[in-house]
Amino acid sequence: MDNFEGGTPMTKSPTITAAHTAPIARNEEVVLSREIETPISQVENNESQERDYSHTRVADTLLADSKRIGLAETFQKLASGAYRAEIDVPADFDIDQDAQEIDDVISLEAYNAQKFEENAFDEHPDFDETDEKIVDSDQARKSEIVSYIAEQVHADPLMKQKLGEVASEMIARGEAIDPDILQEEALSRYITEKESGEPLTLEEKVVSIEEQFAELLNENDELKKELTEFKALVKQQSETMHTMALALLEMAKKLHKEKEEEEEQMSLLELLIKLMGMFLQEMAKVDEDAQRSQNQTQSEKKAPPVIQIPRIKIKTDSPQKIPKAA
């Protein structure tokens, strides 16, 4: 914790960057326990400090309850608003609302400042001694404050460091050390370093809030772009899958068709062969029949049928003389 008594200017609460949303390790206890050990950020005024502290307290309570009763119960408790009752200060911290309030305050201050400039001396026509005394006392007060601030600044170790740096640089350059120049240079460096840390005025606070808002908007735009790209990628992948599926379907149909054709061809070939076989068988059979019939015919021609004629005996008394031929 910084020492306020030493007059050290308070540091601004850390800007929300991508580092805070870096991927977290899966072991929730280690990660979230580690978060408790990080120092609580310090803020400029009491109101913001109380607000941040209350949110940090809620965060710690959430973590403790997550470990104790489980995540589901903790969520239910959070949804029911149970954690709101534990906070003493108003918990509705809305950046937009605060920015609007700050705008209102600034505009009111600007109006008042403008009015003061316009009517600074016009509204005080009766400038009497009492006013002069008031003015003198105000100026005395101012000078007192200025001298106090100067003492605080000179007591600041950072200022001493800057004085040392400027002095060493002047010595390195071979210049004579002029106290006024030394003071001036060191003070400018001191102021620059301090102003780069935090806004001290309302305007600077508004600027820082606007910067944070712009960063959040940029982050939002980047996330939207990522989401668009992701959607396009998913769409492309689904289209690719669809095309692949169609290609596979065509290939499968083609293979199936080829297989069917092949089977058909085989069946036709078989049929043809069978038919040829049958045809050849028939042909062979016909030949056999023809051959058989031919053989039979030839054998019948070679051996004519023997006709048995019965012999008739003629009985005579004398032998017949056969007349001679004249």
Next chain:
Amino acid sequence: MKNLEQFKKDIERELMVKIIMGLRYGKISQQKAERLAREYTEIMSAQNADELFTQLSARIEQFSEILEIYLTSATEYFSQKKESFLAAGRNYMQLRDYDRAVIALKGQPAIEASASQGGSH
């Protein structure tokens, strides 16, 4: 391969981490934390993984925390789903059942494949 309960547990854990870190660093208000908790209750009522991620995707434009969770977990879920489709299609192709392979690759269950085949015949 993760199932519905494991996806729910991961989303639950991621969301709680984001709420705690958001509150701690002042990125979100308590009202937003409560809204996120109510959305969580609705999301966890999903009965299956498809419904779970559909409900998540419906809320990504409202809540950047849910968007971040969706971008990590949905990637894992969709790649897992794609692998299961490819495995189913591969099995059918090895059995030379190309009609069912195509239907499985499209993501429809096998029962529908037999019904569609019966219907087509």
